[in-house]
Amino acid sequence: MDLAFLHPLYEQPGPWASVYVDTSRHAEDTAHRLELTARALGRELARHGADEATCRAVEEAVKELGHVPGPHGRVLFARNGSVVLDPLLARPPQDGSRAQWAPLPRVAPLLDLAGEDPIAIVAYVDRRGADFELRSSLGGEDAGTVVGLEWPVHRTVSTDWAERQFQLKVENTWEHNAVEIADALSVCQEETDADLLILVGDERERREVRGRLPKRLHDRVAQAAHGTGGRLPDEDVERIRAQHVHQRVESGLDRFRAARTPDDEGRSGAAEGVSALVEAAREHRLEELLIRPDGADAHREVWIGEDADQLAVRRTELRTLGEGNSWPARADDALLRSAVCQGARALSLVPAAPAGDDVPRGGLGAVLRWK
Structure with missing residues (x-):
């Protein structure tokens, strides 16, 4: 996990309020429940010595989550009457909403609740181009479309010389489109900082695109056959994302084991x-x-x-x-x-x-x- 986003927490002295809020249960009374949670968390901080201004800032921030709740939760880091950082969580806090007042912000739970949540670009690839979709634990969204050359894209079975020339044009069209898709996918990865690229489509088309991606991205590529109704099912995306996280942890352990020798x-x-x-x-x-x-x-x-x-x-x-x-x-x-x-x-x-x-x-x- 890249920790750079936590820098604001260490540019100011403590003590700090660290408040993990569970927003995973959505119902008609969500706003009311979060208002009650806000009061309880404020009282908890006050019992542990937090100043009144910080307790009030936390309560107001938790109440606001009732209007725009995240799908899983949010953590609030506050001091001196203001919330300094409030990242979204990729999964709900295991022990529900809780608050802590301590000399340092309580950031270690973020490694599990927000850190190991790879962003994936799902690229639906065919001979004419590709559609990109951004997927994470927070949901999915459209990430762009690539339109390649449209003619010619299909082979023939004739052995006539003219037809062989036509097939050569087909190969050139495929190669051109694969390059276009790979270039666009590389740019999309840089812009989104995606951890994982999932290529969906026929085996040859996936292979052509992967082979034209920069080498730095090759170990981030996973592949899948066509999804149901043209879309890769959520369970398949989650399985691939989980495999990627597992491999990342194993790689980290391998580095540790090698360095330990x-x-x-x-x-x-x-x-x-x-x-x-x-x-x-x-x-x-x-x-x-x-x-x-x-x-x-x-x-x-x-x-x-x-x-x-x-x-x-x-x-x-x-x-x-x-x-x-x-x-x-x-x-x-x-x-x-x-x-x-x-x-x-x-x-x-x-x-x-x-x-x-x-x-x-x-x-x-x-x-x-x-x-």
């Missing part, structure tokens, strides 16, 4: 466990953070200062480093703050459900930038 000098390119990760974060060595939310280390307490690289396992360590102010925080959220500020990525291990020695001990690990 010591080199000839006994140095490892991976870290696991809170102490090793805290040290790596302080040294700006995080490249990719791996988190299993139910791991024993995810909720361990660490100590943080005002800056992202000011963190320690014990409070006395921060004082030794010259940091006068310090607060307790969850290890996963503290490490994610460091990852955001260092430009590192993060990956939830939940979709692959890994276990045993193949995963980071305690549920927290990282691939490092240098050993």
Whole structure:
């Protein structure tokens, strides 16, 4: 998961209100239910010490969701009387709506609720062109059409010389249209930042288009035969998206396993466990953070200062480093703050459900930038 969108959360000091709102149940009384939820969440924040202005800002923002609710939910990060960030969720919060008031924003759940949600471009390909559709857990929408050359596009079975010339024109038309479709699909991927390209159509047409895509996109391509009524069923899209997420997690684990193996000098390119990760974060060595939310280390307490690289396992360590102010925080959220500020990525291990020695001990690990 690219964490760059979280930067606004670390440009201002805490404490922060982190409010996860479930909007997945739609009914005539949705607006009324969200109004009750807003009041309950405001009271919860107040009980934990949130200031009145922030409680009021959160309540108003949750009430507004009754007019334009997302299909699954939304998370609100607020401080000092205003909501700073409010990303949509790709799936409902498991424990329903909840609020937290803490020195750091509670961002770790986003890895599962919003992070592993690949955007897919479904390209319905034929010899004359293609229709593009954007699909994600939030629904689908039209993403454009490519119209290629319309004549000639069909072969004949004659062996006459003139007919063979006609067939050559057919081949040229197919090639031209495949190039047009591939170019347009590449542009659409750049504009939407899609993670996955699903080619739908006859086998030859899919192969022709895939072969003309830039090499950087080849590992993002999945293929499917014609859908029902000209449209790929939702269950097929979800199956392909789930396979893509699983493969992405497995690739991340493969990178971690390879980096974990010591080199000839006994140095490892991976870290696991809170102490090793805290040290790596302080040294700006995080490249990719791996988190299993139910791991024993995810909720361990660490100590943080005002800056992202000011963190320690014990409070006395921060004082030794010259940091006068310090607060307790969850290890996963503290490490994610460091990852955001260092430009590192993060990956939830939940979709692959890994276990045993193949995963980071305690549920927290990282691939490092240098050993």
